[in-house]
Amino acid sequence: MSGAERGPVLVWVDVVGTEPTRGALQAIDAARRLAAAAGTHVHGVAAGEDAQVAARYLPTVHRIDALPDGHDARVRAWHASLDGTGATMFVVAGTRTALAVAPRVAVRAGGAYLEEAVTLTVEDGQVVAERLTQLQRVTERLVAEATSAVVTVKVGAFAEAEPAEELGSVEVLDVVADERDRRVTVRPHEGGSGAAVALEEADVVVAGGRGLGSAEAFDTLVIPLAERLGGAVGATRAVVDAEWRPYGEQIGQTGKTVAPTVYLALGISGAVQHMSGMNRSRWIVAINADADAPIFQQCDVGVINDVHAVVPELMKALEER
Amino acid sequence: MIDFSLGPTQKEMQGLARRFARDRIAPVAAQHDRDASYPTDVIDEAARLGLLNLRVPEAQGGLGLGVLDEAIVGEELAFGCMGIYTVLMASDLGVTPLVLHGSENQRDRFLTPLVGGGARLAAFALSEPDAGSDPAAIRTRARREEGGWRLNGRKMWISNGALADFTVVFATSDPERGAAASVALVVPADADGLSWREVHGKLGQRAAPTFEMILDDVHVPEDHLLGEVGDGIRIALSTLDQTRVPVAAGSVGVARRALHEASRYATERKAFGKPIAQHQAIAFKLADMEIRLQTARWQTWHAAWLADAGEPCGHHAAIAKAYASDAAFESASEAVNVLGGYGYVDAYPVAKLLRDVKLNQIYEGTNEIQRLVIARRVIREAEA
């Protein structure tokens, strides 16, 4: 298919405050690459006021007003944006919500779904993406063999897009509401993750494992270090199972996936399930007294020593900076 | 022709036992060994999962599993800890005389409660302070009296003993007549005159409680007699013919654990610029461990298959028991060498393997006795 036949690449833009989220910026970067390879343009899609923010990055933005809560409404909105713009490619950051909504959009559109893409391009008129499988250890190259493709983009795999030189234009996209979108009622519920810095957006993550020895060690070592570095606190499954930390901090196969600039692993052995949640971090630092811990095979700097001895020294050295 | 593969149900059982060993036994094994403490939680959960008293027949509410099933499960549990497995193995040792020689009524009365709920154990008492390898020389005396038997004497090295609901005790009704006057009697835990003294200071298998049994004018009713007067030793030996197989399976589990620990260590530890597994001296040790492991397992399963087929299995069970325990001991010893200094301290699991599996060469018929059994048949065939 030619660029014209494919229509624009659509990218969903989530906004926090007055800026797109880091995920959204990465999705915009991915969408721009895809559009360049397909010989077409990128259009933004955003909810209400978010469209103005998105217009700082994209020449055309489709605004969807009065978007109800819940996934069903979102499926309808994203599908409507494909229909309403003649687009055949939809890109969005792989947040928890997007990972649940995007495959449904693909099914509804009769298209292909490319999940958590780490690279994105067009070859021979078809969308091609690479993604990771087998607990993030194998890279698969996939070709979308349908007319349309919905893509979720893996956290941290793309660069954050810079604003455009000119402010783009915003047009309203009408989405016809449907009874079925109200079949699920949504209410906030207490007991959320309560993370001070959202884990997936953090530049620095300081994570603790069973090797710390106690829940108290999080208070004395992990949290102060995270605060000093302006980072987020993470935990392994073992620590969450032991009820030292809440589930919202868990990183790994059944927890969150993060790709910060620096990941500091304190008292973490480096089991495959944990590594799969953080091994795309730009730099990995490990501190563990066990020289045989597998994490030492997969770190950039590894300190084979007692965490309780090293972290105080680290805090001191950081003060001196 | 023979099919060497496990059926789907056997694979499921193996999977369950493996997970249980990994998740529940292995994490607490070192602690119980250090403290010589009984693993109550592990045994309770084993009972809940149906891993205890596997031989209790279906008619009594049990699973009625065979010897091969027991061997498959036993290897997995012993991989986690041989000491903890001995608790389960010894309970089936107490169950087996009733399975093989008890009346239906006796099976109902004694075996049904074992699978009724909670962790209920059985025990088997043949050895005495002065009689181990020579069962015909047992001196525990059973005298006929009104309504039953009066027992006096001592038994030694009884696994589970004080924790068991009942113990099958082998005694003589007439020391002059030896085996021809021997009896097998089911002694319940609450029998008057029965007491136990725990044995302390064991080299290994310290999670498995071991006792001296003191019978001081213990009365048991007539219907607690298995078979007839004169059957006692025969019942004991035919039981041991079969129960040798789970012991062998336990040894296979230890041999496998030794190879597992040694090979993982050898692929990570470096010397002279490469992992020590790349040095032939170490590689050959690993190969020999593998040779011993495979041979031990197949002979164990062969003996199990014979038992389940109703064929005489004593000879092959003796081979399995002797070979597997010697093999496991050798492998555990080599594993210590592979780990070097780390193999010698209890922060690493291999030293315990060596201490634990030494007992497999001794209990349930010493390896010397096994060799007598094996030699007897070889010689008999040569003389024929």
Add this chain to the structure above:
Amino acid sequence: MKIVTVIRRVPDAEARVRVEGDDVVLTGAAWVLDGMDEYGVEEALRLRESGIDAEIVALAVGPDATEEALRTALAMGADRARLLTTDAAPDPLTTARMLAAAIQEEEADLVLVGGKQADWDSAALGPALAETLGWPVADWTTSLAVDGDTLQCVHDADVGNEALAMPLPAVVTTQQGLNDPRYPTLPNIMKAKRKELRAEPAPDASASVRTVSRTVEQRERRRTLIEGDPREGAHAIVSLLREAGA
């Protein structure tokens, strides 16, 4: 009530991964019922044990060997199992299409499926299945209750939790913490032998994505290791932080 638990057979996390040509080769792989799907089987069992009269059917798409994983589900307590056989290793959306017909045939009220699949590293199966069926879906569910015709649950959102309510029939995908899956007991493993496990060819469904190649991730890390004085370790970390601009 009819509950269908969708399960998959995946390699155990201990397996070592290698790629030969374009195929993934797993050494030392034990194949197991996907842990995330186990939460689904367990939740179905708990719903029944809470007093709801339910028939629980374990359903899978995969090669013949998938029977082993279905047997595990039966041994946990599912009543029946069905296997839609195919050697094609279909992607999530195609798998969803294959499952939908069987689910409609069963007239299921509730479908439980793992929130993430361990070999695909994908969270798409549950949502795609719901969309194919036209049913509402609750993903990453950490607690659920059935009240007549309504499903009430709590699930993980991007930040924090949400409480959802929706009419049955519905699809629920599981999350860690939903429950503690039971071991199949030996008696149940034996009983499972007698439970029905029906295999039939999976319906035809054409895939919309095609894998053209696979490579093992090679991410070379520096592996600078420091032992000895904790201060040296601290300084090495500070150097890296400086280099990283953190």
